[in-house]
Amino acid sequence: MTAILQVRGLNKAYGGVQAVKDVSFAVNHGELRALIGPNGAGKTTCFNLLNGQLSPDSGEVVYRDRAITGLPPRRIWRLGIGRTFQIAAPFASMTVLENVQMALISHHGRSRRLWSHARNLYHAEAMALLQRLDLEEAARQTCGTLAYGDIKRLELAVALAHGPDLLLMDEPTAGMAPEERAQLMDQVKNLVEQHGMSVLFTEHDMSVVFRYAHRVLVLDQGAVLADGTVGEVRRNSEVQRIYLGDL
Numbered sequence: 250m251t252a253i254l255q256v257r258g259l260n261k262a263y264g265g266v267q268a269v270k271d272v273s274f275a276v277n278h279g280e281l282r283a284l285i286g287p288n289g290a291g292k293t294t295c296f297n298l299l300n301g302q303l304s305p306d307s308g309e310v311v312y313r314d315r316a317i318t319g320l321p322p323r324r325i326w327r328l329g330i331g332r333t334f335q336i337a338a339p340f341a342s343m344t345v346l347e348n349v350q351m352a353l354i355s356h357h358g359r360s361r362r363l364w365s366h367a368r369n370l371y372h373a374e375a376m377a378l379l380q381r382l383d384l385e386e387a388a389r390q391t392c393g394t395l396a397y398g399d400i401k402r403l404e405l406a407v408a409l410a411h412g413p414d415l416l417l418m419d420e421p422t423a424g425m426a427p428e429e430r431a432q433l434m435d436q437v438k439n440l441v442e443q444h445g446m447s448v449l450f451t452e453h454d455m456s457v458v459f460r461y462a463h464r465v466l467v468l469d470q471g472a473v474l475a476d477g478t479v480g481e482v483r484r485n486s487e488v489q490r491i492y493l494g495d496l
């Protein structure tokens with residue numbers, strides 16, 4: 250297995266708080282990788298360091314053998330690292346289809362001033378993406394009226410419109426009902442298995458982590474506490490201690 254992303258010795262402090270401490274790990278091509286840890290462990294800070302929203306104090310991020318440390322988010326996103334957020338925020342007054350068309354227009358660098366022309370160009374591509382996420386029936390629905398699970402899946406469709414090779418997903422299933430969680434994660438698994446994407450996701454629901462992740466990275470107080478397969482991480486006594494044996 251070769252790594253699509255390598256993180257070496259990453260450090261980030263906010264004032265006196267060392268949010269990320271000497272963190273090193275890799276994400277392999279075609280891997281569904283979980284990043285877990287208690288509140289304040291440094292997961293979001295890590296994501297912000299990977300997608301360029303923050304610059305590290307020291308350390309290196311290498312994506313496809315290229316150092317991307319400190320590049321601005323737009324450059325990193327153009328190189329193929331996408332991101333979804335804990336709180337999805339589509340354009341509420343637009344339809345589901347229009348949101349995806351807008352993302353495709355932006356990805357292909359077309360002007361939004363030619364919106365009515367440009368959106369037609371990407372109609373089929375947008376519908377194919379919606380189909381892949383079982384959202385085609387909601388295509389004409391205004392986003393403001395969508396169910397929460399559909400909003401999260403739309404956010405994924407928008408991220409996919411940019412054709413990422415590596416997707417960072419910040420708590421993709423937060424706030425979802427159990428059956429919606431399984432549906433979304435099955436779709437993410439499909440993206441990895443059928444479309445060769447690599448995914449790094451944070452998650453508080455351990456049943457989701459243990460069911461879907463190939464490998465799990467555990468952070469605690471900014472540092473790597475454990476890194477391994479689901480079995481290895483579950484058996485790790487330090488991990489059991491911070492999760493109070495709830496594994």
Ligand code: ATP
Nearest residue numbers: 263266267268286287288289290291292293294295
């Ligand atoms: P959660 O699961 O609650 O989202 P997390 O694992 O994502 O937590 P971070 O949000 O990365 O953790 O926070 C790591 C540490 O850095 C915490 O101690 C947090 O209080 C601190 N921190 C995060 N953002 C800032 C900031 N902008 N300014 C100061 N301290 C911050």
